[in-house]
Amino acid sequence: MKKTTRRAALARTLLLCGAGLLCAAMGSARAAYPEQPVKLVVGFPPGGGGDLYGRLIATALGKTLGQTVIVENRTGAGGNIAADMVAKAKPDGYTLLLAMSGNLAVAPAFRPQAIPYKVPEDFTPIGLILEAPHGLFVAQNSRFKTARELLDAAKTAKLSFASTGAGAAAHIGMEMVKREAGVDMLHVPYRGSGPAITDMLGGQVDSFFATASPLIxxxxxxxxxxxxxxxxxxxxxxxxxxxxxELGVNVPVTQWYGLVAPAGTPQPIVKLLSEHLARALATPEVRDVIRKDAATERVLPMEEFRQFIVDDIARYRAAVTPQLLKEIAP
Known part of the structure; x- marks a missing residue:
């Protein structure tokens, strides 16, 4: 009887030791992340606003993680190609996406059947990085000195506004302004802000609606x-x-950027990345770059960021009309 008891006790001890070693090994594996460079996929060409923020965060994360974070520019389809690439990547924490309002809110709201990924199902949110306001711009010599003057004039005259593309976040933002203000303005899409501003300065279009930060x-x-x-x-x-x-035209949408990983990325890795992102956003070198051009850093981790994305999709979905869908159809 005593021999049986001793054997049982020994078996329990060995079992506990084995479990302890397994837990220690798992903890060690988690602690080792990242063991190799992390790739941050950015859906913009080098030199653009989104690329600037992507490289800013990549550098800051690299310092706190103690591992290189490499930016890979994967342009095309308004950032949707980059989003699809990350959605299909191995969920191991080594491929991340610089998400933005265009590919994770506007596209799912307006063209859910036209994009090859689902939001938020195909992604694991890490955290929001920043928000930048959209703005209404005019030429320096424009007769409109205030937004109220321009909107009042648009009620009796056919004015126009430029954007950097039909269906882009800023374009939809101006459509919301038009709806809330009760005005109708002709939309003139351009390929980039340069040509749009050139034509606005030349008087071909009355105004330009775009993300404000790159133009400050x-x-x-x-x-x-x-x-x-x-x-x-x-x-x-x-x-x-x-x-x-302030003008009674409530348009809450902004241009935002955040970090997401493929769905299924282990929670300990996501939590670690979210914590390091919050640290990066608290550093003066990151904060000052973001703030100098009227953007605002925001610490909104994991599940809170997921809800933010879901709410933003709903905001854009509320702007959907048959006429607007027809205009942005490829």
Whole structure:
């Protein structure tokens, strides 16, 4: 009887030791991440606003993680190609996406059947990085000195606005402005902000609606004027520019960027990346770059970021009309 008891006790001890060694091994494996460079896929060409933020975060994360974070530019289809690539990548934490409102909110809201991935199902949110307001721009010599003047004029005259492409986040944002203000303006899509601004300065279009941050430098240099921005409150970098909300035109959408991984990425890895992203956003070198051009860093981790994405899709979906769908159809 004693011999049997001793054997049972020994078996239990061996079992506990084995379990302990297994847990230690698993913990060690988790602690070892990242054992190789991490790839951050960016859906913009080098030099653009999104690429700037992608490289900023990649550098900051590389410092805190102690491992290189490499930016891979995978352009095309408004960022949808990059999103699809990451959605289909191995969920091991070594392939991440610089997500944005265009490929993870606008496209799922307006063209869910035309994109090869599902949001949020195909992704694991890590965290929001920043929000940048959209803005209504005019030429320096425009007769419109305020957004209210332009919107009032649009009620009796046929005015136009340029965008960087039909179906882009900023285009849909201006459609929301038109709906909320009760005006009709002709949309003129361009391939990029350069040609749009050139034609606006030349008088071919009356205004330009775009993400504000990349154009703040030109505003400060006196080349163009910014009449109003989207968002809940005025931005500290451009305190003299009112929000559309102040004008009674409530347009909450912004251009945002965040980090996501493929669905199924282990939770300990996602949590680690989210914590390191929050650290990066708290550093002066990252915060100052984001804030100087009227963007705002936001720490919104994992599940909170997921809900933010879901809510943003709903905001854009509310703007869907048959006429708008026809305009942005490929």
């Amino acid at each position: 430098g030109q505003v400060r240099q006196g080349q163009i004027r910014l009449l109003a921005v989207t968002g809940a409150a005025r931005n500290a970098a451009i305190p003299d520019v009112p929000t559309f909300k």
